[in-house]
Every structure is written in structure tokens, then in C-alpha cells.
Amino acid sequence: MLFGHKVKLVDSKATKETQALFVNLKQLSKEHTLFGHMHATEYGHGWSGDPDRSDVKSVSGSHPAVIGVDFSGLSGWPDEVVTKNKELLRKHIVDTYNRGGVVTVAWHFNNPVTPTSFYWKDSVSAPAVKDIIPGGSHHESYKKILQTIADLANTSRGKDGKLVPMIFRPYHEFDGDWFWWGKSHCSQSEFVSLWRFTVAYLRDDLKVHNFLYAFSPDCKFNTEAEFLERYPGDEWVDLVGMDDYADFGRDGHYNLDAGIRKLKVISDYAKKKGKIAAFTETGLESIPNPTWWTETLLKAMKTKDMELAYVLVWRNDTQSPTHYYAPYPGHSSVPDFLKFYQDPYTLFEKDLKNIYTLK
Numbered sequence: 001m002l003f004g005h006k007v008k009l010v011d012s013k014a015t016k017e018t019q020a021l022f023v024n025l026k027q028l029s030k031e032h033t034l035f036g037h038m039h040a041t042e043y044g045h046g047w048s049g050d051p052d053r054s055d056v057k058s059v060s061g062s063h064p065a066v067i068g069v070d071f072s073g074l075s076g077w078p079d080e081v082v083t084k085n086k087e088l089l090r091k092h093i094v095d096t097y098n099r100g101g102v103v104t105v106a107w108h109f110n111n112p113v114t115p116t117s118f119y120w121k122d123s124v125s126a127p128a129v130k131d132i133i134p135g136g137s138h139h140e141s142y143k144k145i146l147q148t149i150a151d152l153a154n155t156s157r158g159k160d161g162k163l164v165p166m167i168f169r170p171y172h173e174f175d176g177d178w179f180w181w182g183k184s185h186c187s188q189s190e191f192v193s194l195w196r197f198t199v200a201y202l203r204d205d206l207k208v209h210n211f212l213y214a215f216s217p218d219c220k221f222n223t224e225a226e227f228l229e230r231y232p233g234d235e236w237v238d239l240v241g242m243d244d245y246a247d248f249g250r251d252g253h254y255n256l257d258a259g260i261r262k263l264k265v266i267s268d269y270a271k272k273k274g275k276i277a278a279f280t281e282t283g284l285e286s287i288p289n290p291t292w293w294t295e296t297l298l299k300a301m302k303t304k305d306m307e308l309a310y311v312l313v314w315r316n317d318t319q320s321p322t323h324y325y326a327p328y329p330g331h332s333s334v335p336d337f338l339k340f341y342q343d344p345y346t347l348f349e350k351d352l353k354n355i356y357t358l359k
Contacts, residue, residue: 036066036312129186241280283325
């Protein structure tokens with residue numbers, strides 16, 4: 001029980017604000033979904049580093065309710081670059097908290113054994129999971145990487161002096177083969193071992209108590225059993241989600257029925273187990289469909305009594321004319337996005353009230 005709520009978090013020592021975030025997201029998801037955008041306040045379509053700016057705010061008047069950041073810059077770079085990345089990241093995390101928004105963290109983690117990229121490259125990349133779990137050749141260096149993450153987590157404090165809660169989503173899309181932690185590159189037991197060690201080491205050894213832990217495959221499952229194939233166990237996960245671009249218009253392919261069915265698997269599991277569910281990544285690159293926001297995304301999330309705490313669309317690249325997933329001023333999907341924004345079902349940053357305080 002948590003403040004009268006039947007909730008058991010992965011971290012029994014989670015800060016009050018982290019507990020409140022969980023309870024409030026669970027409560028809000030009964031009637032609403034928070035809208036999120038990756039790297040929203042760091043950069044956008046044609047700009048970078050402007051204070052208090054996001055493409056979503058430029059279009060709607062409000063930042064997204066959920067801001068996605070990435071821990072990718074915290075390893076595999078020279079120390080001075082990591083220090084700089086950490087400072088910038090901390091600023092975006094703290095600013096979001098101070099405004100009343102929610103932070104979710106992805107981790108595009110460069111291969112720690114063959115430091116090329118987070119992507120799998122045939123005949124170049126090492127299947128590193130077995131090397132970084134306990135007993136592996138690179139286990140000690142993995143612990144050092146986690147220490148860098150813990151240092152950021154334990155020094156990100158709002159103007160109220162409190163540690164900023166974060167939804168940490170490591171090793172996402174693990175059911176695909178494109179990342180070095182993907183399904184073809186490690187066994188089920190190796191993946192589970194990696195997940196459990198990562199959580200336990202952050203929580204118990206490094207005293208990180210402001211994370212909620214999110215488990216999110218890509219959309220390769222059709223049933224609950226398939227969704228849970230690499231699941232580390234309820235005691236290791238706070239939030240269940242999925243990334244799904246494929247069913248929502250990528251390359252012109254729409255299979256909304258399949259997308260809805262998969263979202264329902266997640267939502268039903270979360271209801272049954274006292275977890276939060278979320279649509280952890282989606283979007284339509286360049287948004288060529290001007291009514292995608294209401295006719296595709298909103299329509300899918302509003303069906304079948306689903307409870308999804310948030311939906312996050314991918315980033316708006318600074319330089320690419322085509323790589324963007326949220327509208328910017330003048331884009332053809334702006335009128336539809338404003339309908340999406342005004343719908344009582346969707347919540348943006350301006351709509352959030354004391355999400356870090358228990359009512």
C-alpha cells in the first residue's frame with residue numbers, strides 16, 4: 001500500500017515525489033493521456049538550444065507534458081565531453097521538473113565492448129550483454145557507467161531542493177535486432193540478468209531512489225505471453241509500454257487494429273498488476289497525413305477502455321528537412337494537432353497540477 005493506494009514500486013525507498021508521480025500517473029490514466037515529445041526542449045525543427053522553447057509550445061502554447069531525454073552522452077566519450085553532456089542534461093531535467101512536467105529517459109547506450117554505436121553492426125559489434133552482466137569480462141566497466149548515471153540522478157534537484165523523479169527506460173526495443181542488446185544478440189536469461197543487475201545496482205548500491213523503471217519492447221508481440229517473453233518479473237518493473245511506429249503509418253503502412261490490440265495487452269497487464277502503462281514511442285515521420293493526430297493516434301488510444309499514462313512521439317531533428325515527428329509552426333498537420341491538444345483526453349504541461357504531490 002502506498003498512501004492508501006495498492007501500489008508496490010520496484011524501489012521501496014523511492015522518494016515521496018517519485019511515489020506521487022507513479023500514483024498520479026496511474027490515476028490520470030483512467031481518463032487522460034499525457035502527451036510527450038523526445039528532446040522537445042533541447043532542439044527542434046531548424047533550431048537548437050533556445051531557452052524555454054519547443055516546437056510543440058510554438059504551435060500550441062504549451063510544452064509537452066512529458067519531455068524525453070537520453071543518457072546516450074554519458075558513456076563512450078572523453079571525460080570532458082561526458083561532463084559537459086551531464087551538465088546540459090541536468091539542466092533540461094531540472095527545468096522540466098520546475099515547470100511541473102515529467103521526464104522520461106531513453107538510453108541509446110554505445111556498445112561497451114566494441115565502442116562503435118548502439119546499433120548492431122554485423123561482423124563488428126560484440127554481443128555485449130553476456131560480457132557486462134555479473135561474471136562477464138566487462139562487468140566492472142559497466143558498473144562505472146552506471147555510477148555516472150547515478151551521479152546525474154543523485155544531483156538533479158529542483159528549485160524545491162527535491163530530487164527529480166525520472167521514468168528510466170533502459171534497453172528498449174529489445175525484441176528487435178537493431179540494437180546490440182536485441183533478441184538475436186543475447187539469450188532470454190542474459191537479458192533478464194542484465195535488467196535485474198542494472199536496477200539492483202542503481203537502487204541498492206548507488207542509492208538512486210528517484211527512478212521509475214520502464215520495460216518497453218518494440219511491437220513484435222501479439223499476445224501477453226509474447227510481450228512477457230523477456231520480462232524480468234513484476235518486482236523489477238514499474239511501467240510497461242511498447243514502441244510502435246510500424247502499425248501507425250510508417251512507410252504508408254497502417255494497421256490500427258494490430259496497434260490497438262498490442263496497446264490493449266499492455267494496458268490490461270498494467271491494470272491487472274498495479275503497474276502504469278504507456279505508449280512509450282510512436283510517431284509518423286514528417287507527418288504527411290494531416291489528420292494523423294486525431295484520426296490515428298487519438299482514435300487508437302481512446303478505444304477499448306485503455307489506460308495509458310502517456311504517449312511519446314520521436315524527436316524533431318535540427319537540420320533534417322524530413323526527420324521530425326511533432327508539428328512546427330506552418331506544418332500542414334497543425335490544425336489537427338490543435339484539435340488533439342484541445343481534446344480533454346490529452347494533457348500537456350500546462351494542464352498538469354502538482355503531479356509530484358499526493359492529493
